[in-house]
Amino acid sequence: MKQLKIGLLGLGQVGKGVYSILRSKRADLARKCGTSLRIVKIAVRNPAKRRGVRPSRHQLTADAHQVVRDPSVDVVVELIGGINPAKELIREALRTNKDVVTANKALLAEHGRQLFREAQKRGRHLLFEASVGGGIPVIKVVREGLIANRIRSIRSIINGTSNYILTQMSKSHLDFKEALALAREKGYAEADPTLDVEGTDAAHKLTILASLVFGGWIRFRDIYVDGISRIRSEDISFAEEFGYAIKLLAIAKKTPSGVEAQVRPTLLPKSHVLSSVNGSYNAVLMSGDEVGEILLYGRGAGSLPTGSAVVSDLADLARMRLGGIHHPFHMDFRSLPVRNVALLSSRYYLRFHVVDQPGVLAKISHVLGRHQVSISDVIQKEQRIGGVVPLILLTHRASERALRRAIHRINQLTVTRGKAQVLRIEDDPPPTVSVRRHGG
Numbered sequence: 051m052k053q054l055k056i057g058l059l060g061l062g063q064v065g066k067g068v069y070s071i072l073r074s075k076r077a078d079l080a081r082k083c084g085t086s087l088r089i090v091k092i093a094v095r096n097p098a099k100r101r102g103v104r105p106s107r108h109q110l111t112a113d114a115h116q117v118v119r120d121p122s123v124d125v126v127v128e129l130i131g132g133i134n135p136a137k138e139l140i141r142e143a144l145r146t147n148k149d150v151v152t153a154n155k156a157l158l159a160e161h162g163r164q165l166f167r168e169a170q171k172r173g174r175h176l177l178f179e180a181s182v183g184g185g186i187p188v189i190k191v192v193r194e195g196l197i198a199n200r201i202r203s204i205r206s207i208i209n210g211t212s213n214y215i216l217t218q219m220s221k222s223h224l225d226f227k228e229a230l231a232l233a234r235e236k237g238y239a240e241a242d243p244t245l246d247v248e249g250t251d252a253a254h255k256l257t258i259l260a261s262l263v264f265g266g267w268i269r270f271r272d273i274y275v276d277g278i279s280r281i282r283s284e285d286i287s288f289a290e291e292f293g294y295a296i297k298l299l300a301i302a303k304k305t306p307s308g309v310e311a312q313v314r315p316t317l318l319p320k321s322h323v324l325s326s327v328n329g330s331y332n333a334v335l336m337s338g339d340e341v342g343e344i345l346l347y348g349r350g351a352g353s354l355p356t357g358s359a360v361v362s363d364l365a366d367l368a369r370m371r372l373g374g375i376h377h378p379f380h381m382d383f384r385s386l387p388v389r390n391v392a393l394l395s396s397r398y399y400l401r402f403h404v405v406d407q408p409g410v411l412a413k414i415s416h417v418l419g420r421h422q423v424s425i426s427d428v429i430q431k432e433q434r435i436g437g438v439v440p441l442i443l444l445t446h447r448a449s450e451r452a453l454r455r456a457i458h459r460i461n462q463l464t465v466t467r468g469k470a471q472v473l474r475i476e477d478d479p480p481p482t483v484s485v486r487r488h489g490g
């Protein structure tokens with residue numbers, strides 16, 4: 051039987067998943083692929099480290115270049131992470147005519163265009179199923195199952211850490227810090243959670259997915275990114291009172307004037323299918339012109355789910371080699387313009403802390419009105435903390451630029467304390483006006 055000889059770079063979380071799956075499913079995969087998938091070399095930083103899986107001593111090396119240069123290796127699987135040396139190792143692998151599989155979303159989002167061009171030039175495959183949505187085969191669905199479609203929009207929850215934290219804040223009434231501590235305890239958050247909670251990781255994934263789906267290249271730096279660290283537990287409860295859940299949504303839409311692409315905490319109606327995606331789960335909802343709406347749901351991270359996605363790329367490579375297919379998947383490298391978020395419009399959730407005196411709502415709504423922002427719903431709480439009460443407004447659709455100008459003015463009013471909370475609402479159509487007064 052033919053063999054696909056694999057050089058593995060990294061035997062951490064994902065590397066161990068790949069290693070275990072290739073061992074436990076060896077016969078099964080060989081039968082399904084008509085080729086046996088065999089790891090011949092593995093590079094790690096520290097070969098002496100105990101890691102729960104036990105490759106043979108002659109498989110392990112601390113020199114990743116040795117793996118990449120090994121002439122017996124057909125495919126290099128990059129699971130080191132970060133930009134360098136991962137980028138140089140991938141380029142070297144492509145230059146020496148090897149196919150490459152990677153899970154490295156940060157690298158692809160920031161340098162993917164250069165790497166895909168290099169692969170195309172050399173007639174090599176650069177596959178990346180595990181880089182978006184972990185175990186969810188979203189890349190394959192877009193490339194194969196949805197090939198007949200123009201995808202018009204992507205709405206997704208693609209950072210499990212943030213989703214876990216928001217779920218804990220909602221279900222267990224924890225504040226952000228407590229929920230983050232719990233996420234760390236359960237292994238859902240890294241020691242430094244910044245990339246996850248500030249939205250960067252989701253934006254990396256959105257860059258890759260939207261570039262693939264919209265047939266052009268979207269620059270990571272053009273995506274508007276805002277994270278969840280400024281969400282307070284009161285925002286979760288107020289949103290719930292209005293019938294919404296707060297989710298870190300990664301959205302991309304193709305419009306005639308450019309792509310809209312943003313990652314930000316967003317209010318979603320509780321009836322929306324993405325509102326029930328809880329815990330560390332991910333989901334991607336796409337709308338295609340032929341198929342309509344399609345939802346993918348599953349584990350967006352973790353050793354075995356992500357390993358499963360890497361192995362699916364390896365199986366594809368094995369089958370393509372067996373069938374003599376050397377034509378890499380089509381990638382389009384034209385730059386796609388991304389619209390400035392200030393030019394977009396939406397409905398908004400606004401939370402102010404205001405002094406408890408008559409006329410405050412009138413003052414705030416006057417400023418909003420002067421900026422063409424109209425109010426659709428109000429909750430005024432009578433719960434005083436230091437003479438200050440929360441005032442929550444939902445707006446009708448308004449321009450983001452106008453809203454920002456209004457908020458800047460409102461933050462300067464003598465009746466407001468601290469900065470307003472501003473969150474986007476994703477729903478259509480907006481409800482009619484109603485004003486409610488609630489006791490504390």
Ligand SMILES: NC(=O)c1ccc[n+]([C@@H]2O[C@H](COP(=O)([O-])OP(=O)(O)OC[C@H]3O[C@@H](n4cnc5c(N)ncnc54)[C@H](OP(=O)(O)O)[C@@H]3O)[C@@H](O)[C@H]2O)c1
Pocket residue numbers: 059060061062063064065093094095096097099112113114128129130131132135153154155156180181184350351352353356
């Ligand atoms: N973890 C997930 O759930 C997940 C999900 C989707 C995508 N990803 C992506 O998958 C990639 C790997 O993530 P991970 O969580 O598996 O990382 P990890 O647990 O930190 O593992 C990294 C591995 O790379 C090795 N390594 C680091 N620098 C090296 C070098 N210069 N030469 C050789 N080996 C080196 C490390 O060796 P030592 O073990 O000796 O230190 C370790 O085995 C990242 O791009 C990540 O974004 C991860």
